[in-house]
Amino acid sequence: MRPFKTLDAKAAPLPFASVDTDQLIPARFMKRSRSEGYGQYLLYDMRFDGEGNPIEDFPLNDPARAGVEILVGRRNFGAGSSREAAVYALVDYGFRCVIAPSFGDIFASNSVNNGLLPARVTEEDAETILSLLENGQDRAFVDLDTCEIRLANHVFRFEIEPVWRTKLLNGWDDLDLTASYADDIARYMVSDKERHPWLQEIPASI
Amino acid sequence: MLREHRPQTLFDRIWQNHVIASQSDGQQLLFIDRHLVHEGSFHGFNKLKDKNARVSRPDLTFGIVDHYAPTRIRDISKIDAAIAGMITQLEENCLANDVRIFGLNDPRQGIVHVVGPEQAITLPGATIVCGDSHTSTHGAFGAIAFGIGASEVAHVLMTQTLWQKKPKSMRVRFDGKLGPGITAKDMALAMIAAIGADGAQGHAIEYTGSAVEGLSMEGRLTLCNLSIESGARCGLIAPDMTTVNFLRNRPLAPKGDLFERAAEAWLSLRRDDDAALERELVIEGSEIAPVVTWGISPEDALPITSAVPMPDAMTDESRAAHTREAIDYMGLRPGMPLTEIPVDRVFIGSCTNSRIEDLRAAAAVLSGRKSAVPGLVSPGSSLVKHQAEQEGLDRIFVDAGLEWVDSGCSMCVGMNGDLVPPGERCASTTNRNFKGRQGPKSRTHLMSPAMVAAAAVTGHLTDVRDLMGGRS
Numbered sequence: 001m002r003p004f005k006t007l008d009a010k011a012a013p014l015p016f017a018s019v020d021t022d023q024l025i026p027a028r029f030m031k032r033s034r035s036e037g038y039g040q041y042l043l044y045d046m047r048f049d050g051e052g053n054p055i056e057d058f059p060l061n062d063p064a065r066a067g068v069e070i071l072v073g074r075r076n077f078g079a080g081s082s083r084e085a086a087v088y089a090l091v092d093y094g095f096r097c098v099i100a101p102s103f104g105d106i107f108a109s110n111s112v113n114n115g116l117l118p119a120r121v122t123e124e125d126a127e128t129i130l131s132l133l134e135n136g137q138d139r140a141f142v143d144l145d146t147c148e149i150r151l152a153n154h155v156f157r158f159e160i161e162p163v164w165r166t167k168l169l170n171g172w173d174d175l176d177l178t179a180s181y182a183d184d185i186a187r188y189m190v191s192d193k194e195r196h197p198w199l200q201e202i203p204a205s206i
Numbered sequence: 207m208l209r210e211h212r213p214q215t216l217f218d219r220i221w222q223n224h225v226i227a228s229q230s231d232g233q234q235l236l237f238i239d240r241h242l243v244h245e246g247s248f249h250g251f252n253k254l255k256d257k258n259a260r261v262s263r264p265d266l267t268f269g270i271v272d273h274y275a276p277t278r279i280r281d282i283s284k285i286d287a288a289i290a291g292m293i294t295q296l297e298e299n300c301l302a303n304d305v306r307i308f309g310l311n312d313p314r315q316g317i318v319h320v321v322g323p324e325q326a327i328t329l330p331g332a333t334i335v336c337g338d339s340h341t342s343t344h345g346a347f348g349a350i351a352f353g354i355g356a357s358e359v360a361h362v363l364m365t366q367t368l369w370q371k372k373p374k375s376m377r378v379r380f381d382g383k384l385g386p387g388i389t390a391k392d393m394a395l396a397m398i399a400a401i402g403a404d405g406a407q408g409h410a411i412e413y414t415g416s417a418v419e420g421l422s423m424e425g426r427l428t429l430c431n432l433s434i435e436s437g438a439r440c441g442l443i444a445p446d447m448t449t450v451n452f453l454r455n456r457p458l459a460p461k462g463d464l465f466e467r468a469a470e471a472w473l474s475l476r477r478d479d480d481a482a483l484e485r486e487l488v489i490e491g492s493e494i495a496p497v498v499t500w501g502i503s504p505e506d507a508l509p510i511t512s513a514v515p516m517p518d519a520m521t522d523e524s525r526a527a528h529t530r531e532a533i534d535y536m537g538l539r540p541g542m543p544l545t546e547i548p549v550d551r552v553f554i555g556s557c558t559n560s561r562i563e564d565l566r567a568a569a570a571v572l573s574g575r576k577s578a579v580p581g582l583v584s585p586g587s588s589l590v591k592h593q594a595e596q597e598g599l600d601r602i603f604v605d606a607g608l609e610w611v612d613s614g615c616s617m618c619v620g621m622n623g624d625l626v627p628p629g630e631r632c633a634s635t636t637n638r639n640f641k642g643r644q645g646p647k648s649r650t651h652l653m654s655p656a657m658v659a660a661a662a663v664t665g666h667l668t669d670v671r672d673l674m675g676g677r678s
Contacts, residue, residue: 017528030621045641076437081619103407110357184226184235
């Protein structure tokens with residue numbers, strides 16, 4: 001996974017609370033193969049009308065925002081379904097960071113597993129950032145080392161689980177780490193068979 | 207054995223039993239006892255293939271067809287090719303990895319969170335994961351059960367473990383006794399309305415109190431199912447005799463003496479009285495009224511006796527903005543009584559409310575009555591469907607004018623093509639009233655099965671207690 005240290009990029013406002021994963025990628029697109037790229041389905045029903053035409057005043061449809069890599073939302077971003085496809089849609093569209101006051105737990109964890117930074121700010125700071133982006137500002141600088149966002153003349157602090165920060169900074173994949181514990185896993189299975197045989201062995205008849 | 211007494215919550219106790227290794231940053235490697243996969247797990251299987259890996263513990267992995275299961279035609283050659291492809295893909299992935307599968311035409315097929323308990327794949331004290339957020343359902347048995355994403359699905363498939371940081375603990379106590387017509391669905395929606403859809407983020411909820419202990423396993427499953435809608439990582443309830451009696455003689459439960467030994471261990475899974483409590487919420491069971499959602503998030507929930515909120519009267523600007531967005535999407539008027547909201551159709555089903563007790567509750571209201579609107583009833587599993595037919599419940603639904611179909615996730619998420627048409631309003635026993643959840647531009651009102659039945663009878667949101675005279 002590509003490490004995340006700093007990001008100096010275009011940012012777009014998405015001034016809604018509880019942008020859930022059903023909105024990030026509607027269920028009907030989830031049969032598609034990832035190789036097609038999920039970016040085209042991102043926020044589909046918010047970006048397009050019933051006939052598939054772009055909705056003019058939707059922030060991501062503004063040509064000036066092309067190439068955007070930072071998305072700023074309100075509270076409870078990514079609530080709902082565990083579909084990692086919601087993160088694929090953001091990543092395939094080009095996003096590397098989402099800023100919001102709170103995130104759905106599973107969404108945040110999926111984000112980190114795909115190199116997308118979920119940066120948690122206060123509700124007050126989220127409102128300030130949204131307002132700056134809606135009034136002429138279009139870029140932000142995100143520093144994961146210092147956990148700071150710089151925008152115009154402001155500096156905002158953001159929070160992220162230290163475990164996730166380390167993982168993103170290094171671009172680590174859990175599987176590499178787990179492989180080094182293979183013996184411990186094997187030992188666990190043997191001892192748990194003694195302690196909880198009903199968990200380790202399931203009747204064969206099915 | 208001598209050991210230092212460190213008071214533990216129920217969650218602590220089960221978690222500690224599964225820790226294989228701990229990192230200095232707080233991450234812990236957990237063993238996973240049960241992994242449930244469905245059609246949507248294909249991204250996880252693809253990652254496995256990319257690494258030329260195989261499923262590490264196929265004996266602890268179970269495949270179940272639910273998300274894309276067609277509910278009217280079970281002949282896979284006669285359904286939409288893309289949907290059929292999702293089902294055969296799961297069957298092939300399971301077959302290639304020696305994973306047991308409950309396929310589309312297996313008599314035990316159903317929604318993964320209904321089949322797990324029914325077959326006793328779900329057991330107390332276990333860690334259970336699935337690439338589905340409503341995996342929290344299984345916590346009803348006193349298990350740590352949570353939804354995961356595709357990268358984590360791949361990790362569990364390959365190693366039967368998962369790195370996790372332990373969530374904080376929170377207790378929700380429902381005291382007293384529920385009133386007539388009040389169900390676990392009303393308890394859960396009342397809680398979510400109180401703390402918000404992100405109110406329990408980062409927490410594991412332990413449900414306690416007499417109103418919880420009084421619930422059947424079906425009710426407990428509904429309560430734990432909706433934990434995720436409060437943002438919680440998972441929800442769980444200490445095992446008791448209700449739990450043990452439910453599991454006895456189930457197909458995959460331990461047998462004979464081993465069951466007795468297991469049951470003893472399960473009943474010892476309790477929180478210590480002096481366990482530390484990071485947060486607590488207390489709700490008086492007798493004060494809960496039937497709850498419905500009016501908006502686009504499960505937190506937009508109110509007792510049926512109230513009215514649509516008035517955003518102009520709100521001082522919190524972001525709250526007012528959300529309320530306006532919700533009222534606009536749902537096509538409502540601020541201040542209108544909830545009972546004046548008409549419905550276009552009803553849906554009874556989903557991992558939240560499709561078990562036999564749910565169908566009985568809806569049938570009790572519909573018996574001898576007609577539904578004013580069309581609707582779909584999809585049982586939680588093929589076994590629930592069979593049992594309901596034995597009890598004659600299917601006749602009640604059909605006679606009322608509703609459609610009685612096969613089991614699957616169906617109209618809760620619409621992946622199989624069971625959709626609410628654009629602009630239509632559906633009274634639904636499901637778990638999410640998100641914009642477009644039941645189909646593009648669909649409008650969803652969440653409520654209990656009995657409340658959906660009441661809305662079907664009158665054609666508008668209705669207090670089921672007014673229709674209950676003499677029924678239960």
